[in-house]
Amino acid sequence: MLSLRNVTVTYPNGVVALRPTTAVFERGKFIVLLGTSGAGKSTLLRSLNGLVRPTSGEVCVEGRGSIFSSRAHLRAHRRRTGMVFQQHHLIGRLSALDNVLTGRLAAHSVLRSILPLPRADRLLALEALDRVGLADRALDRADQLSGGQQQRVGIARAMAQKPEIVLADEPVASLDPATSVKVLEDLHRICREDGITAIVSLHQVDLARQFADHIIGLAQGRIAFEGAPDQLGSATLDHIYATERKALAKAA
Ligand SMILES: Nc1ncnc2c1ncn2[C@@H]1O[C@H](COP(=O)(O)OP(=O)(O)OP(=O)(O)O)[C@@H](O)[C@H]1O
DSSP: OEEEEEEEEEOTTSOEEEEEEEEEEOTTOEEEEEOOTTSSHHHHHHHTTTSSOOSEEEEEETTTEETTSOHHHHHHHHHTEEEEOTTTTOOTTSBHHHHHHGGGGGGSOHHHHHSOOOHHHHHHHHHHHHHTTOGGGTTSBGGGSOHHHHHHHHHHHHHHTOOSEEEEESTTTTSOHHHHHHHHHHHHHHHHHHTOEEEEEOSOHHHHHHHOSEEEEEETTEEEEEEOGGGOOHHHHHHHTHHHHHHHHHHO
16 A cells, blocks of 8 residues: 655745645555646656655555655665556667566666566566567567557556556557557556556546546645545536636636
8 A cells, every 4th residue: 555645746946736645545456646737646646656756745655664764665666666658758769578678677786787688577578568469569669569559568568567556647648549448458457467556647537437446636736536436526527627627718
């Protein structure tokens, strides 16, 4: 179980991205963060693996305490936490397999990772590609794959890390609706099968309803809703998306 305790984030330019936020992310659940652009979803996600350092408050793992208690602790937490990004962050000229193998680098010492990775790592990477239906494209260059396939490689790379937690920051924002569903189905199935806790930010309410065990709605750096998908009513959605509606109305 991962938790935020009274976490706030103020960026150096003075923007308050997260106001005092307390939340618990239950082990093995698929948790979706909803909210308009600028609501604080990325900031919250990134504070969960220390890519953003909270200005105050704690990020804790059950039985292990604060992820910031020491450098070694933070490194170990990051090894156990896979990330999936909106723009995949793949290296286009490398094969799908080599991109997935980069997910294994953190498991080795810096010195060891300069050498070719062991056969066991290659097998693990191939298995990760197989789980997203791309074993037959393993040797293709990443930039020759479609957007949906590239995002699957991104998922396979996170899975090759053998994570306990996966943080996915708008993983389907650049994909068409049908591909978005298929990519989320893969992510959801693998997390379920492996008991991985997934925390996924999305813009699409229908996808959140379809996949989430638990939804957290953010508005202006605060949690505006927390609950099961069937508790997310239209009044709550109005509240979460009020800022965006106001901005659209102003622009019209
Ligand atoms: N590195 C940064 N430095 C300064 N301000 C930032 C930084 N990153 C984000 N912000 C600001 O913090 C607020 C929250 O941003 P954040 O990216 O967390 O929101 P979001 O909900 O993920 O938005 P989006 O859906 O557009 O990605 C915004 O006002 C944003 O401009």
